[in-house]
Amino acid sequence: MQNQQMVATSKSIPQCAQSSRSKKADLFIVGMSVLLIVAMSVSLMLGRYPIEPQQAVRMLMSIVLPIDQTWTEQQASLFFNVRLPRILLAVMVGCCLASAGAAFQGTFQNPLVSPDILGASQGAAFGAAAAILAGCGAFMVSLSAFCFAIVSVLLVLLISSRAKGNRVLVVVLAGVMISSLFSAGVSFTKLVADPADDLPAITYWLMGSLTGAKLDMALAMVAVPMIIGLVLLFALRWKINILTMGDDEASTMGINVRVIRIIIIAAATLVTASSVAVSGMIGWVGLVVPHLCRMIVGCDYRKLLPCSMLVGANFLLIVDNVARLTTTSEIPIGILTAFVGAPFFLYLITRRKQQR
Amino acid sequence: MSIEVTNLNFSYGKRQVLHDITISIPDGTLVNVLGPNGVGKSTLFRCILGLSSHYGGSILVNGKDMKSLSIKQRAREISYIPQSHASVYDYEVLDVVLMSTGTDLGMMRTPGKRHVERAYEALDRIGVIHLAHRTYTQISGGEQQLVLIARALAQNARTIIMDEPTSSLDYGNTLRVLCCVRQLAKEGLSIVQSTHQPDQAFLYSDKTLVINEGRAFAYGSPKDVITKELVSAIYGVDVEVNSLYGDKVRVCVPVNEIEN
Numbered sequence: 152m153q154n155q156q157m158v159a160t161s162k163s164i165p166q167c168a169q170s171s172r173s174k175k176a177d178l179f180i181v182g183m184s185v186l187l188i189v190a191m192s193v194s195l196m197l198g199r200y201p202i203e204p205q206q207a208v209r210m211l212m213s214i215v216l217p218i219d220q221t222w223t224e225q226q227a228s229l230f231f232n233v234r235l236p237r238i239l240l241a242v243m244v245g246c247c248l249a250s251a252g253a254a255f256q257g258t259f260q261n262p263l264v265s266p267d268i269l270g271a272s273q274g275a276a277f278g279a280a281a282a283i284l285a286g287c288g289a290f291m292v293s294l295s296a297f298c299f300a301i302v303s304v305l306l307v308l309l310i311s312s313r314a315k316g317n318r319v320l321v322v323v324l325a326g327v328m329i330s331s332l333f334s335a336g337v338s339f340t341k342l343v344a345d346p347a348d349d350l351p352a353i354t355y356w357l358m359g360s361l362t363g364a365k366l367d368m369a370l371a372m373v374a375v376p377m378i379i380g381l382v383l384l385f386a387l388r389w390k391i392n393i394l395t396m397g398d399d400e401a402s403t404m405g406i407n408v409r410v411i412r413i414i415i416i417a418a419a420t421l422v423t424a425s426s427v428a429v430s431g432m433i434g435w436v437g438l439v440v441p442h443l444c445r446m447i448v449g450c451d452y453r454k455l456l457p458c459s460m461l462v463g464a465n466f467l468l469i470v471d472n473v474a475r476l477t478t479t480s481e482i483p484i485g486i487l488t489a490f491v492g493a494p495f496f497l498y499l500i501t502r503r504k505q506q507r
Numbered sequence: 508m509s510i511e512v513t514n515l516n517f518s519y520g521k522r523q524v525l526h527d528i529t530i531s532i533p534d535g536t537l538v539n540v541l542g543p544n545g546v547g548k549s550t551l552f553r554c555i556l557g558l559s560s561h562y563g564g565s566i567l568v569n570g571k572d573m574k575s576l577s578i579k580q581r582a583r584e585i586s587y588i589p590q591s592h593a594s595v596y597d598y599e600v601l602d603v604v605l606m607s608t609g610t611d612l613g614m615m616r617t618p619g620k621r622h623v624e625r626a627y628e629a630l631d632r633i634g635v636i637h638l639a640h641r642t643y644t645q646i647s648g649g650e651q652q653l654v655l656i657a658r659a660l661a662q663n664a665r666t667i668i669m670d671e672p673t674s675s676l677d678y679g680n681t682l683r684v685l686c687c688v689r690q691l692a693k694e695g696l697s698i699v700q701s702t703h704q705p706d707q708a709f710l711y712s713d714k715t716l717v718i719n720e721g722r723a724f725a726y727g728s729p730k731d732v733i734t735k736e737l738v739s740a741i742y743g744v745d746v747e748v749n750s751l752y753g754d755k756v757r758v759c760v761p762v763n764e765i766e767n
Contacts, residue, residue: 171640172599172640257596260595261595262595262596386614386615387614387615388617389609389612389616389617389618390614392598392602392606393606393609395594395595395596396594396606399553399556399558399587399589400587400589402556402557402558402578403556403557403558403581403582403585403586403587404582404586404587404606404607404609404610404662405578405579405581405582405583405607405609405610405662406578406609407578407579411614445596449597449598449599450596450597450598451598451599451602453617
């Protein structure tokens with residue numbers, strides 16, 4: 152450490168040289184991309200009914216190329232209808248939650264913010280619980296969750312636009328209030344739910360799971376808002392940097408703070424709502440992953456955002472593999488992310504103190 | 508004219524903060540703004556920067572009416588140097604400077620090579636290029652302030668507003684920052700900075716503006732403006748203004764400390 156500082160002060164740094172931090176970040180992003188491809192491939196083969204590597208490759212290629220069928224119908228069904236959609240969903244949800252968390256932490260200038268800060272998760276939970284109570288099918292439950300997530304964020308924005316005081320503080324406070332309102336609503340639905348049938352369904356939904364993944368309309372329908380949101384967040388990654396300097400400074404540097412913040416909130420809400428709608432409440436990913444990435448690649452959102460996307464995808468894919476592989480009756484992934492996330496977060500913050 | 512303020516009135520709700528302020532600041536001028544806490548200095552700055560827009564009267568910066576400009580266009584005319592502050596996130600110094608270079612960038616774009624070059628140039632001009640790859644939160648307060656000055660330079664605006672740039676700095680860093688500001692004004696930039704030290708105004712300003720109770724109390728060369736009577740009137744303390752080095756510089760001395 153001391154040695155590094157000596158070098159930094161005694162030698163003048165050549166102009167336009169890429170800093171070591173930036174190189175390290177690029178390397179990390181490449182590494183994470185490779186890991187993601189490897190992890191996805193391996194995940195396709197893993198399961199209670201393992202599929203051999205060359206079979207998996209042949210099945211994948213058969214989508215585009217005419218290849219002789221050397222696999223059984225049962226294998227194909229397992230591969231395309233169960234495993235592939237689930238892996239895709241894990242990757243997408245992880246990517247969405249982590250990038251939404253990173254974006255919110257930047258726009259609200261607060262590193263302790265998670266994607267559900269504006270009430271999206273609790274809104275979605277209420278929407279899902281109400282739909283389950285009404286006896287709706289899986290698709291309607293997801294749709295209801297999605298709509299309520301959006302409604303709760305809109306409520307938060309509406310309330311905060313009428314409140315006086317520090318903009319960021321008011322938005323976060325309104326988010327906390329709306330969240331607790333909806334969570335009271337969830338408690339109420341639990342109270343009146345049929346304990347034999349609806350109550351377990353609600354409880355299970357709240358714990359978060361990717362088991363419902365199917366290669367069907369529902370997956371395609373969440374993929375669209377997810378991709379729109381992710382593209383927007385990625386495009387605005389440099390502006391997030393400037394927003395962290397505070398509204399006044401950002402504004403004097405030529406940034407239309409209001410417009411950019413609304414677009415970022417809209418995009419992050421879109422991806423969070425879509426994720427929660429299909430996977431239930433999966434906590435900690437959106438909080439922990441951006442922190443981990445910040446320690447590795449620094450705070451620059453040009454690196455941090457893509458990095459969070461990749462690490463989030465990897466993290467949720469691997470945790471989901473654990474969820475579905477370790478026990479015969481699988482563990483809800485929300486419980487696992489909390490088990491992994493909370494201690495890991497504690498490790499991160501204590502490690503940081505020692506460095507300073 | 509760099510800044511022309513005409514009949515500026517501003518109210519927070521019913522409380523009027525600025526009353527009928529009219530000042531004009533020529534190009535390449537270093538202006539010091541004096542005045543007790545809470546008399547409207549920061550509000551005046553906010554109006555000039557376009558951060559508060561519901562004011563009465565008109566503000567022209569480099570001949571352009573600030574109300575008619577977009578946020579991006581405003582940033583090309585005038586830049587702002589805040590007090591050095593702890594950022595929540597620790598960016599690299601170069602990235603901090605880079606943030607102001609995007610006034611010609613579209614909403615979805617990230618800065619390119621020419622922006623990076625501009626950031627390096629600005630750091631070089633302030634003499635802190637060796638800090639480029641250090642972490643902003645880990646350099647000293649004085650260095651942070653210099654980096655923020657570099658950031659304002661990289662914005663390529665001809666007018667700069669500084670809000671108490673030296674209030675949290677030690678003596679050495681204060682002088683270094685003021686010296687740097689003086690040099691920039693010599694190079695043709697117009698700089699308006701607020702301060703709480705009348706002594707600083709003697710050395711480091713071409714013109715001194717005194718704001719009191721929301722009005723432009725006095726405006727002119729520091730030697731004409733800062734007198735025993737004025738300091739007593741606006742700060743309520745008794746001082747003697749003495750000249751040193753054949754009146755090349757003046758200082759304010761609290762009288763009661765000497766007489767006792």
